[in-house]
Structures are given as C-alpha cells and as structure tokens.
Amino acid sequence: MDILLQYVVKSFDRSTKVIDFHYPNELLQEYNWELTDQPQNLEEILMHCQTTLKYAIKTGHPRYFNQLSTGLDMVGLAADWLTSTANTNMFTYEIAPVFVLLEYVTLKKMREIIGWPGGAGDGIFSPGGAISNMYAMLIARFKMFPEVKEKGMAAVPRLIAFTSEHSHFSLKKGAAALGIGTDSVILIKCDERGKMIPSDLERRIIEAKQKGFVPFLVSATAGTTVYGAFDPLLAVADICKKYKIWMHVDAAWGGGLLMSRKHKWKLSGVERANSVTWNPHKMMGVPLQCSALLVREEGLMQSCNQMHASYLFQQDKHYDLSYDTGDKALQCGRHVDVFKLWLMWRAKGATGFEAHIDKCLELAEYLYNIIKNREGYEMVFDGKPQHTNVCFWYVPPSLRVLEDNEERMSRLSKVAPVIKARMMEYGTTMVSYQPLGDKVNFFRMVISNPAATHQDIDFLIEEIERLGQDL
C-alpha cells in the first residue's frame, strides 16, 4: 500500500522523471523476471512491486503527453481498487447486482447526453475502442442481413464500409476479423484539417452501388487520433439517411467534449447516429479501460449476439432477467469497467468533467498560440485546434536556412525521433510523433490530464528546443 501511494505522490511531482528508460535487453538482464517453481517471501514480492514501478512510465505525471489516455484520478483509482476487490464478472445480475445496475444507469445517461430521446437504446462497456467499433460493424451488418449470423458472409452480397483516411485503424482491423475484408473498407478523402469530405463520401457510395456492392456502414470520426478532427456529422447523417446506411460515430477520443457546453457543438449530428463509440478512459480521465459502445435501437445487440447458453443464462431464475447483460456481449466473462466512471461522475459531477475538458482544450489553445508564430515551428495544419491535438514540426536552426526540398524533408523527418529518444533518455517529458500521408514525422501534442498547467506547456517547448537545437 505504501509502495503504491508513494508512487502516486511521485507521479504528481514534477521533479521526478516521467520515465527511467532502459532498453528491452538491458531491462531483461538487469533483473531476474523468470517464473520459478519455488515460492518467494513477502519481502521479495514487495521488492518486485517496487522494481516494476521504478521502470514504469508515470502516466499520471503532468508532463506525460504521449497518449490519449493520461492522468491519474484518485477517485477513479480508488474505484478501480474496489472493482478488483469485488472481483466479479458482468454477465449476470446474479453475480454483479450493483455493477449491472450502474452500467444500466450510466449507459442511459450517456445516451441522453448523445441526444437520443429519453436515453433510449442499448449499449455495453467493452475492452477498448477498437472492440467497440467492431461491435458497431457487427451490429450494422446484422441489422441489414440478420441471416449472416447463421449463414455467414457467403449468404450476403459484398458489403462495403466507409470511413475517412484519418480514421482509426480499428475499422480495417474489424473488417478483417468479421470476414468483410479490408478491401471493403473505403477510405474517404479528408480536407486539410483532417475532416471527411462529404461529397467524396457520396461519390464513393454511388460508385459502390453501381458495382453492385452494398454500402452498410459509414463510420464518421469525432476526434481523429492524430489531428483531433471532427467529421461533419450532420452532412454525413444526411448522406446515411439518403442511402439508408448505418451511421456509426467513432467518438472514442472526441466523445468527452459532449460534457462541455462550450465544445459540444463540434459533435452536432451525433444524435442522428445509429451507434457511437465513446471512451471515458481518454478525455474524461477514467483509469484504463473504460470504453462504451452505445446503440440507438434497443434489442439489436441481444439478437445479434445471443446464443442462449442455458447453463449461464438460466431462464427460470427468481429475478427480472432483463438485467442479465451477458448474452448481448461478444465476451462471456466481462470485466467491470463501469464503476470507476460512475464513482468519478458522482465525485466530480458532470460539471467537474466539463471543467476538466475545458481546461485541457484551453491548454491546447495556449500551446497553439505560443508556437504558431514562434521561430523554428511549423504547424502541420492551419487554424486553432478543435480538440487538444496540436500538430507541429520543430525545425532546428541548421534546417531553417535550407530550401524546401527533398533533402530538407528527409532531414526534418529525422528530427522528431531523435528529440523523442532524448526525451525518454532524460526522462523529462514524453510526446508522440508520427508521419501521416505525405507529411514527414511531426509532433502530435495531446492533453488529457487536467493536472497539466501552462508551465508544463512552456516546459515542453523549452525541452524540445534544448534537445533539438543541435540537430
């Protein structure tokens, strides 16, 4: 317990390192991690805990900007500890009465916030956004061709899904798994801000229909992974309505903005979706994992996935069986992911989440305002960030004098990886980089930890310059 609490305190302390980096081989050799036949004593076990935490990334550190999920909420953490202690499964009310009710209450609230009348509909907490998106694809297919459950894809025409070229790779992964195939996922062009272009969507739908294929799903993104872009949901909804296609919104990253009166307009049209992925473990700071898939039509998940296993879902039990959620899931045993979100919501209130989100977006704008005209920085796209994603190149002095040609691009592409490697070796901060399309490696800054401050943003800029000026 002391070891854990010490770690928590350290995570919040800016004078500690974000990471004590070691290469995989070093780490494997530095310590004996092997599993043995003989038991070890308590002292040794505590030492393992200390060692594990010593080399862990402090994801709650205010200068850890590497992923969409950062921060460490103390109520969320306590709730996760309670969940571990209760050590049960979500499949029936019988063995998880409170958690099953809390899932019911929480999903309903989330549907109300999306804007579905009376919070009607269905949903589930699933192990991550990729699985939530896969659920959406599965349910959309079942809605159009229920016979696919028994007969498989052989019984249906070629199905086509549409999503933007900036969307998350889980759409393709899902299509591969579900037997649809990645070739049947059409990537729609985006504008320079990373938003899906509706006219291209419509053109590609018509094209697919002309070939005799059946468009069955459009997955719009609310908050893309790299640019933080919001697809124009209203325009997408119109097209889906016109062509009778299931509209899914992958709001894994952007869903949190629905909690903010100031920012929720960015998701206008989400209320017209048939399904929505929303990960409270990202922008709302809930400990990992907490991802919801919300579905507008009730009963569909159940028909799609149920197998009537009588040994698990006995029909002659003495309570109202509509609370047994197991048969609508792909999983059998399902981890309790709801309690941390529910307890944090009670502790912060919706207003607390709103303040959290507004603050993170304000910090992103602060960063944007500093670097947009600062020497040595180039923005990857113009304009204020819509989410907390700020994408930029740092151009070291030696490159600033070069003409904008291939050699410069090639040298620029190597800058971010080196700065990142140095950041990790010093352990002072972490931020992500990646190439995208024809754009060479650039930094993608994201902020989801409300413990971050203006000073932490200032520190990041200074650190990039300190570590990159000689390149």
Add this chain to the structure above:
Amino acid sequence: MDILLQYVVKSFDRSTKVIDFHYPNELLQEYNWELTDQPQNLEEILMHCQTTLKYAIKTGHPRYFNQLSTGLDMVGLAADWLTSTANTNMFTYEIAPVFVLLEYVTLKKMREIIGWPGGAGDGIFSPGGAISNMYAMLIARFKMFPEVKEKGMAAVPRLIAFTSEHSHFSLKKGAAALGIGTDSVILIKCDERGKMIPSDLERRIIEAKQKGFVPFLVSATAGTTVYGAFDPLLAVADICKKYKIWMHVDAAWGGGLLMSRKHKWKLSGVERANSVTWNPHKMMGVPLQCSALLVREEGLMQSCNQMHASYLFQQDKHYDLSYDTGDKALQCGRHVDVFKLWLMWRAKGATGFEAHIDKCLELAEYLYNIIKNREGYEMVFDGKPQHTNVCFWYVPPSLRVLEDNEERMSRLSKVAPVIKARMMEYGTTMVSYQPLGDKVNFFRMVISNPAATHQDIDFLIEEIERLGQDL
C-alpha cells in the same frame, strides 16, 4: 482503504453472508444511483463505496461455488491494485516496458508447460476466454486462407469448424462474428461423460468434405463448463493431422491442471495443438480478467492482425521494436492483465499453484464420495470427477417415492431453481444449476477457491437438504 480491507476480511469470514440479495427493482429504488451535475464530497463517495460492497457478491467467500472463477488471492489483489496505479496500456514497450517484458516471460513459460519445444510460439492476454477462442478461429482461418484478410469470406470456400456439443458457446459466437456463421459450426457428439467422440468427429469431417466444404478448425475442450470433461486430445490430434486441420484446445477451465503433476495427464496431447486458450483467472485463482491465447507458430498473429498504423507503431523508434505487441492484437489499447499472474507465480511458485489445484480436486472428490451413495442424491454421470465439476440432482423426499416418469422429471426440474433462490435469499452459499440436453435442472458444483474446506462441502450438502427437503 479501510473499507476495502474490511470487505476482504469479511469475505473470508464464514459467519458473514455470501450475498445480501435484493431484487433489481428494490435495489434501484433503495438507493439513489443516478448521475448528477453537481459534485459530491468525500464522505458521500465513501458511502457509495460502502453501499456498493454491501450489495456485492462476496466472490472470495469460501462458500461461494457459483462460478468457475472464485476466491480472492491477496497477492493477486495487490498486483491488480498496482496495475491500476500504473494505469497504462499494453500496445508498446514505450509505454509499458516492464509489463510487456513480463507478458513475454509469462507466455513463454505457459508455452513450455503446454509442451511446445523451448516454449517457442506466440500468444497474448485477451479479455476473456471467449475472445481467446475467437482469436484462435481467426488465426486458423488466416493460416489456411491469408487472402481472407483483404478479400473477406467471399473469396474463400465454405469453412467448417468442429467442436463438441458440450463445448463453450463462444465458439458459435465467434463464428457468427467472424462471418463464418453458426451453421458452419458442427457439434460433435459426446459420450456420457461429456467427452467428444473421435469417431463422430471423423465422420463429420468426411461428410463436410464430401459436400465440398473446407474443415479448418477443430476446437477440443479441456474441461467443459458443466461436466468438467476433457476431450481425448491425442485422438483429436491424430484426426487433425490426418485431415490437416488446425487443432485448438479450449483449456480455459482445464488449463490450470497443467500445473499439477498428478492431474496433467488429463490434457495429454495438448502439446500437439496449434493453439490453446488457458484462463489463469479460473482454476489458478488470478483476479479477473486473465486469459491467455497461446499459438504454436510464431509470427502468425502478427501477420493476421497487423494494420501498420504508423502513428502508433513508429518504425524509427530507438529500441528493439519486436517488443511492441499492439499490432498483433485485435484491440488497440489493451489492459494489463499479466502482472497479477506473474506476481502470484512469484509468490506461490509453480508448486503453490500445484497445491492449490490438487486441493480443489481433492475437495471435489470428497463431495463426490459423500453424495454418490447418499439418500436423495442422483449423479448426472457416473464415475469420479475429472475436474472439480460435480453434477447431481437433489431429490426431495416427496419425489423419491415417484416412478421415473415425465411428471417426476417435471417436478425435479423445479427443485434446483427453488433451492438456489432460497440460498440467495438466506445468503448462505451459492452454487450453479442448469439443464443440459435431455437432463433437467441439476446442480453443478465447482471448486476453484483454495480457501474452501471439507467443512464447507459438508455445509453445502446440509444447506441443500435444509432448503430443499419440503419441496
């Protein structure tokens, strides 16, 4: 913290109830679970924690026999708390260095125990046995027809999977999801002990081939959910070899027996499988969830699932990228499930798991020996239990005098549900019941909690008789 530790202490105390049962509507009304706009204070939050635990099932209670996952291991719990505190994701070494290495070490050890030379192969911890089985099906299909990833099921002949009629429903669920269709899962007959009959398997494979279909997967079960039966793996392996079919072993429940020198013979032949599902969260008492899918051929998971998302799996990072596990998963973010198993293994040693398993099996035999000749009990199948599953009817005095006809069957079918409902209302113990095939509702006793004793088994029998004798 005090609230959680108090709960743990109570869970181990036989004088406390296993469950304080309330009907869903009662529980919804008894307490205000709604999510609000305004924050609540610490006192209120602590009260919510207390209330949640008050109505929770004490899954660690030595008289909770309801599910395959029971018990509460203190080292496992501490490890799960550490996991929550570290709050990270498994996709890259960059953000989970230690956990990624521990997954590598632990999966290798599990493969060694299965018996694959040098522990070679691949694997992943996935969110439950159903998803592990789905992975196996996905990889088996990809191995035979790699083009299915891009082209979908339309590009391949009709694929057929085989599993026993006693196998877990996740095989059908997986087939429905993957676009194979439940009609293409052939259920093979079992003998009276619930073991797959190899001659029926071979007959059905030949039949499928004659129809022009392609058998691609046999999923044998090591430890069925209800009977705890072990399919004859050696015979299944011979058939799979003969017809060149992927052999999967669903050892979600039975895998733990591999840790016991006394019982591992029941899985003889598992070393010839191409993939194995093994859930340490069941028989090994690891907190939920901890399920492994092990694959004999290295690299196959990666080719099957990778999408090369450059923003997540940058190829120009400064460390050995072979440790990044994310692209072989179906999920993007993946919960850290390995640490609890690893730390428990260090604390108990393999010998500790062996003692745990031997003890639970001894308790099952103890139960079997008491009831096999006791008045008022009928065994669902003859012979000593192979796993900890003991399946039986309790026949109340009023039914003992009846002839063996439909009326008796109909009345007998109502006995277990009433006793179970009474158990839950008294809160004294919990055990599962279900019908199966032509067998009406019977009790399925399982023991996976090493805290259970002979006295707890005696108590269960007395309680069944106390609650059922008037029926």
